[in-house]
Amino acid sequence: MFLALKELKHSKGKFMMIGLIIVFISWLVFVLSGLGTGLSDLAASTLKYAEADYVIFEEDTDFSLSKSILSEDLEKKVLEQKGVEAVASMGTVSASIRSADGNEENATKTDVLVAGIQPGSFMEPEVSSGKNLTSSSLNGVIVDESLKEDGFSIGDELAINGYTEKLEIIGFVQNETLNHQPVIFAQMDKFRAIKYAAPGSDNGIENPVNGILVQATDIDLDAVNEEIDGIEMGTKDEAVKSIPGYAAENGTIMMMLWFLIIISAFIIGVFFYVLTNQKTQQFGVLKAIGGSNVFVMKTVISQVFILSTVSILTGIGLTYLTAAVLPEGMPFNLRIPMVIIYSIVLLAISVLSSLFSVIKISKIDPLTALGRVE
Amino acid sequence: MSSIQLENVTKRYKDNVSEMIALNHVSLAVDKGEFVAIIGPSGSGKSTFLSIAGALLQPSEGEVFIKDKAISSFNEKDLAQVRLEQIGFILQTSNLIPYLTVLDQLLVVAKMKGSITEEMKQAAKELLKDLGLEKRLKKYPNELSGGERQRVAIARSFMNNPDVILADEPTANLDTVRAHEVVQLIAKEVKYRNKAAIMVTHDERMLKYCDRVYRIEDGVLKEENL
Ligand SMILES: Nc1ncnc2c1ncn2[C@@H]1O[C@H](COP(=O)(O)OP(=O)(O)OP(=O)(O)O)[C@@H](O)[C@H]1O
Ligand SMILES: [Mg+2]
Numbered sequence: 172m173f174l175a176l177k178e179l180k181h182s183k184g185k186f187m188m189i190g191l192i193i194v195f196i197s198w199l200v201f202v203l204s205g206l207g208t209g210l211s212d213l214a215a216s217t218l219k220y221a222e223a224d225y226v227i228f229e230e231d232t233d234f235s236l237s238k239s240i241l242s243e244d245l246e247k248k249v250l251e252q253k254g255v256e257a258v259a260s261m262g263t264v265s266a267s268i269r270s271a272d273g274n275e276e277n278a279t280k281t282d283v284l285v286a287g288i289q290p291g292s293f294m295e296p297e298v299s300s301g302k303n304l305t306s307s308s309l310n311g312v313i314v315d316e317s318l319k320e321d322g323f324s325i326g327d328e329l330a331i332n333g334y335t336e337k338l339e340i341i342g343f344v345q346n347e348t349l350n351h352q353p354v355i356f357a358q359m360d361k362f363r364a365i366k367y368a369a370p371g372s373d374n375g376i377e378n379p380v381n382g383i384l385v386q387a388t389d390i391d392l393d394a395v396n397e398e399i400d401g402i403e404m405g406t407k408d409e410a411v412k413s414i415p416g417y418a419a420e421n422g423t424i425m426m427m428l429w430f431l432i433i434i435s436a437f438i439i440g441v442f443f444y445v446l447t448n449q450k451t452q453q454f455g456v457l458k459a460i461g462g463s464n465v466f467v468m469k470t471v472i473s474q475v476f477i478l479s480t481v482s483i484l485t486g487i488g489l490t491y492l493t494a495a496v497l498p499e500g501m502p503f504n505l506r507i508p509m510v511i512i513y514s515i516v517l518l519a520i521s522v523l524s525s526l527f528s529v530i531k532i533s534k535i536d537p538l539t540a541l542g543r544v545e
Numbered sequence: 546m547s548s549i550q551l552e553n554v555t556k557r558y559k560d561n562v563s564e565m566i567a568l569n570h571v572s573l574a575v576d577k578g579e580f581v582a583i584i585g586p587s588g589s590g591k592s593t594f595l596s597i598a599g600a601l602l603q604p605s606e607g608e609v610f611i612k613d614k615a616i617s618s619f620n621e622k623d624l625a626q627v628r629l630e631q632i633g634f635i636l637q638t639s640n641l642i643p644y645l646t647v648l649d650q651l652l653v654v655a656k657m658k659g660s661i662t663e664e665m666k667q668a669a670k671e672l673l674k675d676l677g678l679e680k681r682l683k684k685y686p687n688e689l690s691g692g693e694r695q696r697v698a699i700a701r702s703f704m705n706n707p708d709v710i711l712a713d714e715p716t717a718n719l720d721t722v723r724a725h726e727v728v729q730l731i732a733k734e735v736k737y738r739n740k741a742a743i744m745v746t747h748d749e750r751m752l753k754y755c756d757r758v759y760r761i762e763d764g765v766l767k768e769e770n771l
Contacts, residue, residue: 173652173656173661174642174645177644177645178644181644181685452640453643456636456642457642459628459634460628460633460654460701460702460705461625461629461630461632461654461657461705462629462657463622463625463629463657464621464625466657537628538602540601540634540636540640541595541596541601541636541713
């Protein structure tokens with residue numbers, strides 16, 4: 172630390188340049204991570220952040236809420252299974268909504284996903300403003316806050332294109348989107364009245380829903396799949412990954428992120444390797460006057476550590492500044508655990524990249540101090 | 546017992562085809578408070594000798610004793626320890642660390658031994674004062690004259706309170722006046738601090754400050770009668 176700090180202070184300019192590069196790279200990493208989470212939230216937040224551990228779908232429907240139809244009556248049987256603590260049914264249907272005042276041709280329409288849930292079940296999110304479902308008539312819905320930007324507010328009557336059913340906004344919830352659409356939570360019966368209005372569209376299933384979410388601990392998935400006919404139960408993670416486009420989108424962003432992290436490691440590694448090479452004579456002197464290999468290596472490693480730490484922290488600061496000026500509608504969600512994980516990974520990889528220098532140092536002969544050029 | 550003793554030391558350099566003897570059965574002992582000079586033409590083996598005496602290089606044959614320790618079988622790590630605790634090197638001027646102030650050049654030695662205590666700081670300041678550098682504590686090497694730099698190197702070599710001081714052509718880059726000054730200072734400190742010292746030099750005018758002078762030629766060491 173002694174030598175590391177003294178040199179950092181003495182040659183500020185040189186280290187500032189490499190520091191700036193690390194700042195920009197970590198900044199980019201965090202912004203990408205925020206965008207990645209934002210996008211994946213858009214595709215899946217309602218499911219991703221649901222307080223559930225498992226999801227039950229109809230057998231052979233690829234974990235797809237739109238393909239699967241189950242009877243809500245299955246809930247009882249599921250609850251009997253070992254380890255199951257609570258269940259909540261859900262149904263989803265895409266719809267296009269407009270303010271009930273406008274007529275069908277002229278009014279601006281917004282595409283949404285109507286999710287039917289039982290009021291009071293663990294699938295009902297906390298409202299950030301307004302009232303929750305339980306306290307309302309059948310028409311009441313609580314909707315994602317992004318609808319505010321489309322001009323909707325509490326008390327608005329909504330009409331659904333192609334249906335005569337009316338809805339009324341009674342509350343707003345945060346970060347509830349699925350399939351890139353804002354979610355409107357409606358009472359289960361209301362949802363059925365919309366999705367299964369046409370006779371026979373429910374395949375003759377009584378009280379149809381599209382999936383059952385399960386809170387459970389120590390559950391034996393295979394046993395449950397065996398025990399109950401016609402269902403397929405998977406973890407919530409599996410269900411999220413089966414959302415169309417989710418895996419591909421996430422994969423792309425993850426790849427960019429990891430490339431950036433590896434590039435930054437290379438830049439740091441090469442920079443310090445070149446510096447170490449320039450300082451062979453100096454390190455030889457340190458060894459000649461009694462410095463152990465470890466002593467000399469520590470100076471390089473702690474320089475990388477200090478420089479990376481300061482740069483990454485600056486990068487985090489810049490990222491939060493960026494987040495503050497990003498437009499409202501931008502899918503950006505910077506989650507603190509992610510920031511911590513990527514910081515640690517960036518730091519660890521940077522320090523690891525000083526390995527080249529460390530190997531070089533171990534090979535420096537203290538004899539170079541005597542000025543013999545070999 | 547001598548502070549440093551080389552016993553029948555031979556050093557051979559081998560390459561693919563031939564073998565050359567850089568040191569040929571060399572023996573030398575230096576006691577506390579003695580200042581010994583080694584002179585000889587270029588390529589005669591002076592640097593090789595100093596490297597072996599300073600635990601930088603292992604002899605092909607023979608033994609080196611630092612105080613009572615035989616070091617010819619030591620590994621790299623133990624040799625570094627010997628250099629840290631028992632040997633002080635005065636290297637050529639370029640061998641100060643460019644980003645350290647004069648005081649820090651000495652404190653880095655303390656740091657190698659552990660942590661820097663207030664006591665060590667005082668000792669370092671005292672050493673620098675002895676060498677007339679008390680007004681230069683906060684200067685960097687590039688702000689010093691050649692003579693001042695060499696004086697810092699001298700101070701650094703005494704910083705770890707070693708048993709043996711080794712100097713490799715300490716006057717190579719200095720003008721006559723500075724050269725005399727520097728060697729005089731080394732002699733003074735060696736006597737005052739009671740160290741065994743060996744200096745390799747080209748400059749025969751410096752020999753008058755030394756207690757004994759050896760000449761090395763083709764790897765063979767012989768005492769000179771002055
Ligand atoms: N690493 C080495 N490999 C092979 N031969 C070497 C090596 N180091 C030194 N020698 C040879 O050993 C002999 C003694 O070299 P040394 O450096 O000790 O001479 P020197 O007396 O210090 O010379 P100078 O006054 O020019 O510094 C020379 O002939 C040199 O070529
Ligand atoms: Mg030489």
